Amino acid sequence: MSRKPRTTLSRLLMGLVVTLLVTGLAEVGARLSGVTPAYRPDSMGQWRMTPNLSAHRMKGMREAHDFRITTNGDGLRTNLSKERSPDTYRIALMGDSTVFGWGVEDGESIAAAAESKLHEQGFSHVEVLNGGQPGYSTGMAGWLFKEALASYQPDLTIVFVSMHDFNRTLISDIERVRGPNGFRASIRSFSVRNIALYEMLRRKVYPMADRAQILPHEQSTEGRVPRVSNKERLQVLGEMNEQANQWQGQVTAGFLPFYVDLLRDSSTPDAGRPGLNQAISWSKSSGIPIFDLRRCCGPGGDDLTFSFDRGHLNAAGNQRVGHALAQQLHAFLVP
Numbered sequence: 001m002s003r004k005p006r007t008t009l010s011r012l013l014m015g016l017v018v019t020l021l022v023t024g025l026a027e028v029g030a031r032l033s034g035v036t037p038a039y040r041p042d043s044m045g046q047w048r049m050t051p052n053l054s055a056h057r058m059k060g061m062r063e064a065h066d067f068r069i070t071t072n073g074d075g076l077r078t079n080l081s082k083e084r085s086p087d088t089y090r091i092a093l094m095g096d097s098t099v100f101g102w103g104v105e106d107g108e109s110i111a112a113a114a115e116s117k118l119h120e121q122g123f124s125h126v127e128v129l130n131g132g133q134p135g136y137s138t139g140m141a142g143w144l145f146k147e148a149l150a151s152y153q154p155d156l157t158i159v160f161v162s163m164h165d166f167n168r169t170l171i172s173d174i175e176r177v178r179g180p181n182g183f184r185a186s187i188r189s190f191s192v193r194n195i196a197l198y199e200m201l202r203r204k205v206y207p208m209a210d211r212a213q214i215l216p217h218e219q220s221t222e223g224r225v226p227r228v229s230n231k232e233r234l235q236v237l238g239e240m241n242e243q244a245n246q247w248q249g250q251v252t253a254g255f256l257p258f259y260v261d262l263l264r265d266s267s268t269p270d271a272g273r274p275g276l277n278q279a280i281s282w283s284k285s286s287g288i289p290i291f292d293l294r295r296c297c298g299p300g301g302d303d304l305t306f307s308f309d310r311g312h313l314n315a316a317g318n319q320r321v322g323h324a325l326a327q328q329l330h331a332f333l334v335p
Helices: 008-032 110-120 138-147 173-178 183-194 196-205 230-247 276-286 315-333
Strands: 056-059 066-069 089-094 126-130 156-160 250-255 309-313
Touching: 089 110, 089 138, 110 126, 110 315, 138 156, 138 173, 138 230, 156 230, 173 230, 230 250, 230 276, 250 276, 309 315
Parallel strands: 089 126, 089 156, 156 250
Antiparallel strands: 056 066
């Protein structure tokens, strides 16, 4: 008696088994060859500077340029304690290495300059906390606010929008902290984190696949996402503001000048900035003004940035930007 031909369903199941077997063997081979996912948990999020550094000497990235930093128990470059007197008004600045003061000594950051200027103007009760962290995006600032800054209960928190937000990655900073949102994002996140074969194929196909993040203008056909999208940024600011409202605090956005901004004077047409329009809309809906310093201090960018690193303000640049921030804060404090 002859055997019955296989049904369509059985053939499909057999094909699936073979596919899984081949894929599994390829995955084992990829792992044995040393190819691992490009991203590891916490590799670009959920980190901060080492706590309790005391005049720790740091080395510049582009040439021999040493500077010293001091951090508190939360890894923040500040000497302010969590306790404060009732009549003190506390302002926290958050952002990336520019807010942190990369390249300058303790006491030469934007926060230090702004506080000093405010005291000169008679606001001796105002404290300015430096909550900047090198490499941070707005999403990471939101995480740090929840983890550490909230315990300082700032009356006003200014999150200076970082250009790191717009760098392209495989997993956004928000997805890294909270998990993917949606089916496609879940597949992408799982593949990047767990499948070595996927990583091996990426490196074969895409020329910049070995780079954890690429600049916006370098975007290739590879599917990448911004570290923080415009929607995610507004979500983070809203959540931070909601948390701050618990102690009658406020959260808003800010924009610092880049080198190209420091080359212009106040009469030069506005060059725009990614994320600016969304921040303005959010400001109007929340009723909290943004602090826009893009055109505060030019021309003279060569004198305000490091000759070997135009992306960071030197001590003179931090002082001028800090004084410009103090002027805007003066108008905010005395409307």
